[in-house]
Amino acid sequence: MDELLNDFIAETRDMLQALSGAIVAWEAAPHDRSRLDEIFRFVHTVKGNCGFFDLPRLEQLSHAAEGALAEVRSGGRAADTRLVNAVLAVIDRIGELVQALESGESLASEDDEHLIAALAPEDSAPAVLPEAAAAIEPETRKAVRSIRLSVDLLDRMMNGVSDAVLARNELARRLRDAPRDVAVEAAFERVSACIAEIRDGITRTRMQRIDSLFAGLPRLVRDLSAELGKQVRLQIDGGDVELDREMIEMIRDPLTHIVRNAIDHGIEPTEVRAAAGKPKAGLLRVSARQAGNQILIEAADDGRGIDGEALVRKARAAGLLTAGQAEKLTPSQKTALVFAAGVSTAGEVTAISGRGVGMDVVRANIERIGGVVDIDSRATQGVRLCIRVPLTLTIIPALTVSAGGQVFAIPRSAIDEILRVRGGAVRFDTVGDAEVAMVRERRVPVVGLAPLLGVSATAARDDQKIILLRPAGGDVYALIVDAVHDHEELVVKPAAPAVMAAGLYAGTTLADDGRPILLLDPSGMAKQAGLRFEDSDIDRALLAGADGAEAPREETTLLLLRTLAGGVRAVPVTVVERIEDVAADAVGFSAGKLRVALGDRILPLAGCEAAPAAGKLRILRLTDGASEIAYGFAEVIDIRALAPDLQPALAPGEVAGVFLLDGAQVELLDPYWLFAVHAGAGQAGQAGRVRPVCALPAGDPWIDNMLKPLIESLGYRIAGASEDAADVVIALEGDEVADGGAGAGATPVVRIRARPEHGGGKDDSIYRYDRAALIGALSALSAAKGKAHG
């Protein structure tokens, strides 16, 4: 806003200067129409701008002058000397006010009414001023001591500081080699500290409030919605988040495109919205916030959402998907197709969004600056797009790797995981000429960095490292490098076009020792390696599907571990918060049970009978979202995605059941039981509450393994087999609700379907893994119930 105001002040001053000639000429010849027009235009412009800035005094003055001049222009009044003087006085006052605005002084306002009154025709009564006019003081602005700097100059300063940092590093190396001299070292420390401070300061000068990015949005939204005949309400939040200037420029186009899309394709025309029972005006929320060293910019609309099926059809037409692949896509994968090149949401190209710039370009632009775009779409409820970008464009955290004896950098934001080739965690298969890695039951395509770059690898295959890269959204692939070196914060600059032409690089940077490093572009590499869009995710869905007709839905990711007693047990990774080593003396038998002290907390400890005598104990920290317990074990064996064919345990206990894995028996831990027993004491308060009862279909393993713990964690008690009365019934799609007693007819039913796709029509079922919707449905029911009772 401040910047806009500065622009306004500068513009007004320029206009005043240009006008001074016209004012003098008009004074000499009050009937000169062209001079009159010129002055009229000036006050008109000032009035228009004032409205924008909430400067009531300037607005009133210019409005009054405009009114008087309009009368003259229409011939209703002659331009006599008195009017000319009055107008000139007003213009002078505008000049003074602008001056005052700039310097932050306040200017007495009582004269304004005289000036305005003087504009009135002679014979009319003195104008009565609106009370507000005198009452409203101009915003008192603090004197802002600021100057305008060109970004070039800032860049030069930045470069200078970077040079200084490099020179310091060089000097530090020399000093290490030279004989020690305390005085020299002290002086060097001082120089070092100064350089660090200057660097910090310069970095901050590059920061700018994101306001300047959002400032254009109201106008854009207004124009677009007017053009399209839609009503859109724009909500902007978090304008005070600061971001690197250059970054703001890089985000401007993608954000504009997203907003255009939201209004053009997302938000429905008024009548459609009315028919759908939505408020007439669509809501578009744009917000920014800082999360760690990332900035999140979110644009959410409440429009019709993205038609995943239409995208699939487009992708099929464009040859990006086969029919088989298309069938296996999850809804979110379908939505993510919007980012595929050559797939546009628009049924037809419109004047607004159809400018040849698709979401693929938006994603490419965001990724170029080390960012990520996520999309979340709900049919009829709208689309939420989230852009995550690093705090500054110039300094990004990166991992340095090497291939063929040369060092490259990879933005850390794209790195999922680093593995050893020899580690055994990865298995390689060759399919045709392509290599596929099996990483924890998940197949990912393999790209060798050295062959991709056309250099020869210097490390033997077994010594190489695997980096799992996730450029955006889901297309994970494995990059094989010769060696992984270090995490570094790198100052990244764009590379020359002839280098960018390789399609592999995102920019250049300098290492601490001053040698240049190329920053690799993860999505560019995937493209250059010929990996097709979303291959890995599609393949994963396909491969998982090939194992068994309904396998993918039943799979749970399990952590396999060896217990202290030596047995093999599995626990769903979803309940594992983290794995930690604790000293034996942190474990003690206190207040009736075994507990472990972790920092300032004490967690109940399961999995062991007694405190270990000495050494360390490895624990799993399990969480149910509200409370935590610790589970002692010996070692992690593996993490596998499995669909266990569970033989239930005879009685409820620590182990829910047993299943076969590679010919061996593995016991599956029952987190629910663990929490009920071990965390129970801490939740005594809950026990006193009457828990609502939920009836579940019996005999379905998914219900028993997955849903039951979830429902119970929401505070429900699961109805026993013989119980008829329940507060809510959960039924699988297609099942008849067992119509128990007289009251059962009124019992609300939540239906669950196994397919992700919505059945359409009156289908009100919930996809079984749509946890949020499930919880929402249950809490809506209990809220409704509460009301009914109250």
Place this chain on the structure above:
Amino acid sequence: MADLLLIANLAGRRIAFPASEVEAVVELEGVTPAPRAAGHVAGLSALRSRVLTVIDGLASLGFGRSEGAGLTEAIVIPSGGHTYALLVDDVEDVIEAAGPVSPVGAPLGPGWDRVALGMVEADSALFLLVDPHALIAGPAASAA
């Protein structure tokens, strides 16, 4: 005032660059290769804290690649927002042009035609005035 020319040797010819386009002549401290970049890009080098894109003048003319070893003298040329280091056989001197640039009027041979600005007389010799930006753009740019 007469235009200043930077005289250099490239592909066995003495050529001139307009000195106004040249920022400096430097010794490069090693060149980092840029795999898969355009063919006339020899790699990257650093000049203080700036990354220079090193252009192989010979490759840009389509005469093959310069010999790898000992190629350290380079002409620093800012072009299109980036800074380039142009590798030539060697750099002689900066001299004043004795007259205006005139068209050559005869085919210069492959490679040279694309980068020539004309000919210019200086120091009682005739030089081919070469556009450094055309050298930087490389052969691909003219084909497109």
